[in-house]
Amino acid sequence: MNRFAELLDRLVLTPSRNGKLTMMTDYFRTVEDPDRGLALAALTGDLSIAAVKPAMLRMLITERMDPVLFGYSYDYVGDLAETVSLVWPEPDAHLTANSQPTLADVVGALQSASRSDGPKVLVRLLDRADISARYAIIKLVTGGLRIGVSARLAKQALANLGAVDVTEIEELWHGLTPPYTELFAWLEGKTERPEKTAKALFRPVMLSNPVGDGDLEKLDPADYAAEWKWDGIRVQAVCEGGVRRLYSRTGDDISPAFPDLVEAMVFDGALDGELLVGDPVHETGTFSDLQQRLNRKTVTPKMQQSHPVFVRCYDLLQDGTEDLRALPFIERRVRLEAFVAKLDPTRFDLSPLAPFADWAALEDMRRNPPHPVIEGVMLKRRDSPYLAGRPKGPWFKWKRDPFTVDAVLMYAQRGHGKRSSFYSDYTFGVWSGPEGGEELVPVGKAYFGFTDEELRQIDKYVRDNTIERFGPVRSVRADRKQGLVLEVAFEGLNRSTRHKSGVAMRFPRISRLRWDKPTAEADRIETLQALLD
Amino acid sequence: MRARDLLHTRPEGLYCPPGDFYIDPVRPVASALITHGHSDHARSGHRSVLATRETLEIMALRYGADFAGTTQAARLGETIDVNGVAVTFHPAGHVLGSAQICVEKDGMRIVASGDYKRRADSTCAPFVPIRCNVFITEATFGLPVFKHPPDSGEIARVLKSAEQFPERAHMIGAYALGKAQRVIKLLREAGYERTIFIHGALAKLCDYYESQGIALGDLQPATVDSGAKTDFAGAIVVGPPSAFADRWARRFPDPVSSFASGWMRIRQRAKQRGVELPLIISDHSDWDELTETITETGAGEVWVTHGREEALVRWCELNGIAASPLHLVGYEDEGD
Structure with missing residues (x-):
């Protein structure tokens, strides 16, 4: 357990990707089975332990300390697992002295606990652990380590261990289970590569690069096909020999949250597309509609009724027993069209191609998309094979420009975790009211978009111009004469009954600090209201 | 009253x-x-x-x-x-x-x-x-x-790391008044007898502590005389935390960045400062x-x-x- 706890501690504090890889690879090389495999499963999110919900964890700790003091602590630290690991009552020395459990012991205890026993088992483990081990245990039971290591990075560490390509591991991955002894044996050269016995495995996804300055001038429009970039989430729907799986673009199996879609996955192949809410014919729902269906383990029938999902198909990777990925895009496209024509039209449709004459015409299409759920255009080289990863050149994304507004900084809140010493969350407002009686009305809140240096500048500005403090929030001088104007970029505007201003921004971020701009020249609420109509 | x-x-x-x-x-x-x-x-x-x-x-x-x-x-x-x-x-x-x-x-x-x-x-x-x-x-x-662990365990981690990575310089950030001298004193009490290198900003105060009867052992300025980075391989260098973000720090071979502070109890605090070896030592x-x-x-x-x-x-x-x-x-x- 100590090695695993130490690994987590070091991973959190190691900024460089290579450093993290080295630590993981070293860990996998020097720790024995089954501990290393369980650690791997923990890192990739494949360790199934009856999860202790964060609410339960809070309950357990607030039975042991004042809830208000816990609240302050959590607010400061910003991470529930770390907070609880720090404030949990210290064990009696005789409990920790002679019994250091292995990771397998801890995982075994947690896995054999019934749902109702889970919290009791957790308490027993925590009562015997020191701060570092408590942190690791809590991370395990709450699921999602969130230590800056993606499943892909962990797989890369495995790839380094065995000097193989990471896509080999990704393709095998869903056929394997913890503690992955056969995988480690292969990577260490002791046995043959494990057979791909499992069905409906994930295929590594092909991603695009944003169009940069001057990129297009060098390219011939005739070499590229364009299609709309839909504002949902990228998925891969795979069916093979009766096994059906829906994967996120990073290879997470998200099928359980979408039984309505999986039921309609009656084909043999692998489709790449965009998951959207609504139905293909009548209505493509917005991303905020889709959000109702995301990040859930299961879904109610009611939610399936009110927010049905479908896939707008981009590509066909596998058709029956035939792997199409080496074919050029246009040939795959022909196969895709024939393939989708046979599927349930309420659950699958084609993402149409968007013909264009030249880059200027495409630019116009990008700026003025024909549908509100389009966030730009995709460019795909007609001859491009389907390649894993984000190769530079064959595919580009070209997003719509964001909306911007000049607003005045009104309140600043101390950040969480990494930013807990900075005022990093900003509430900003625009002017409303008659001339001579203008008042700022808050229209949104943003906590990114600025550089670290700009964060330091705003933080200093906030500290120097505070007029009132409410706990972690400071109210900042903001009137017609004095204040800081922020250019805020956002993706769209919704009507809101919850906000005084009547508007809610989607994806707001600080795009520029307008130190030069007098506050009186910031925008008025009418500017935003006009965007609603 | x-x-x-x-x-x-x-x-x-x-x-x-x-x-x-x-x-x-x-x-x-x-x-x-x-x-x-x-x-x-x-x-x-x-x-x-x-x-x-x-x-x-x-x-x-x-x-x-x-x-x-x-x-x-x-x-x-x-x-x-x-x-x-x-x-x-x-x-x-x-x-x-x-x-x-x-x-x-x-x-x-x-x-x-x-x-x-x-x-x-x-x-x-x-x-x-x-x-x-x-x-x-x-x-x-x-x-x-905030629970500060015993100082001795924290100092032991530095010494262990210095043994593990003899080719790297260990850079301990410590505030110039009090913390720096305490860290140096703790190293001495743990039996570390080699020269400790210090940033110029600490010199006057270390001298002052010495003059008040607080023995800090052999301290040398962390300047590059011969120009060779390897001069500091395996060395312990103490300086104000701000100096480590500075170009000053470039003279040291593959430094292990460390920081002696009560703030190091919070992982994200250490992370935010780019500290790899946090030492929870507080005044x-x-x-x-x-x-x-x-x-x-x-x-x-x-x-x-x-x-x-x-x-x-x-x-x-x-x-x-x-x-x-x-x-x-x-x-x-x-x-x-």
């Missing part, structure tokens, strides 16, 4: 109307009483300053001999009459020369503790709890999450020490200054002690 008539806050700092003096004022005033030499508490430009001899000498080192109009040295435990107010300095255990200031008039006794810690530190006199009506406490680490009290100290003073009322006031105020409420935050401005959140 009511407590607030004896001491209350003004924009300049904590003010005593009958004594007509300030404690640790953040702006120049006529009469200042100073708890310790850290720059957010000890500023230059006051007409008169009353502080311990060590604090006065440290201020002179930092600001020049003319840092104040006149100075008066306070001896620990000795009561001085300031315009009818009885003022006594008591050791605070924070850094060399640090003191709590006890002010008393007409049966009302208030202790302004400045910054303080409770655990053993062989570079300064240990904290003494003083019974009082009102105890003014700092709250730098005033949250239950402030941790949560348990803050609350134990409040209990030991027997104070019926607690005023909480700089730091995380709200949690300590809450703890006092839960324990039936009247408490309020002082909202003093100008003291560093980060100074540990």
Whole structure:
């Protein structure tokens, strides 16, 4: 357990990707089975332990300390697992002295606990652990380590261990289970590569690069096909020999949250597309509609009724027993069209191609998309094979420009975790009211978009111009004469009954600090209201 | 006498109307009483300053001999009459020369503790709890999450790492007054006898500590004479934390960045600073020490200054002690 706890501690504090890889690879090389495999499963999110919900964890700790003091602590630290690991009552020395459990012991205890026993088992483990081990245990039971290591990075560490390509591991991955002894044996050269016995495995996804300055001038429009970039989430729907799986673009199996879609996955192949809410014919729902269906383990029938999902198909990777990925895009496209024509039209449709004459015409299409759920255009080289990863050149994304507004900084809140010493969350407002009686009305809140240096500048500005403090929030001088104007970029505007201003921004971020701009020249609420109509 | 008539806050700092003096004022005033030499508490430009001899000498080192109009040295435990107010300095255990200031008039006794810690530190006199009506406490680490582990374990991690990575320089960030000397002293106490390299900003204060009988062993400036990076391979280098983000740090081979501070208890804090080897060594009290100290003073009322006031105020409420935050401005959140 100590090695695993130490690994987590070091991973959190190691900024460089290579450093993290080295630590993981070293860990996998020097720790024995089954501990290393369980650690791997923990890192990739494949360790199934009856999860202790964060609410339960809070309950357990607030039975042991004042809830208000816990609240302050959590607010400061910003991470529930770390907070609880720090404030949990210290064990009696005789409990920790002679019994250091292995990771397998801890995982075994947690896995054999019934749902109702889970919290009791957790308490027993925590009562015997020191701060570092408590942190690791809590991370395990709450699921999602969130230590800056993606499943892909962990797989890369495995790839380094065995000097193989990471896509080999990704393709095998869903056929394997913890503690992955056969995988480690292969990577260490002791046995043959494990057979791909499992069905409906994930295929590594092909991603695009944003169009940069001057990129297009060098390219011939005739070499590229364009299609709309839909504002949902990228998925891969795979069916093979009766096994059906829906994967996120990073290879997470998200099928359980979408039984309505999986039921309609009656084909043999692998489709790449965009998951959207609504139905293909009548209505493509917005991303905020889709959000109702995301990040859930299961879904109610009611939610399936009110927010049905479908896939707008981009590509066909596998058709029956035939792997199409080496074919050029246009040939795959022909196969895709024939393939989708046979599927349930309420659950699958084609993402149409968007013909264009030249880059200027495409630019116009990008700026003025024909549908509100389009966030730009995709460019795909007609001859491009389907390649894993984000190769530079064959595919580009070209997003719509964001909306911007000049607003005045009104309140600043101390950040969480990494930013807990900075005022990093900003509430900003625009002017409303008659001339001579203008008042700022808050229209949104943003906590990114600025550089670290700009964060330091705003933080200093906030500290120097505070007029009132409410706990972690400071109210900042903001009137017609004095204040800081922020250019805020956002993706769209919704009507809101919850906000005084009547508007809610989607994806707001600080795009520029307008130190030069007098506050009186910031925008008025009418500017935003006009965007609603 | 009511407590607030004896001491209350003004924009300049904590003010005593009958004594007509300030404690640790953040702006120049006529009469200042100073708890310790850290720059957010000890500023230059006051007409008169009353502080311990060590604090006065440290201020002179930092600001020049003319840092104040006149100075008066306070001896620990000795009561001085300031315009009818009885003022006594008591050791605070924070850094060399640090003191709590006890002010008393007409049966009302208030202790302004400045910054303080409770655990053993062989570079300064240990904290003494003083019974009082009102105890003014700092709250730098005033949250239950702050639990400082024993210093010895932290120092052992540096020594182990220096053995593990003999080709890398170990760069320990430590504030120039107090922390740096304490870290060096702890290394010596753990048996580390090799030369320790220091940043130029520490030289004067290390010399001063030596002159006060605190032996720090062989210290050398971390300058590059021969120009070879390997000069510092396996070495321990101590410097102010800010220097490590500076070009100064480029002279060291593949440095392991370390930082000795109570803040290092929080992973994200260490991460934010790019610290790979966090050392939880603090010159402030941790949560348990803050609350134990409040209990030991027997104070019926607690005023909480700089730091995380709200949690300590809450703890006092839960324990039936009247408490309020002082909202003093100008003291560093980060100074540990």
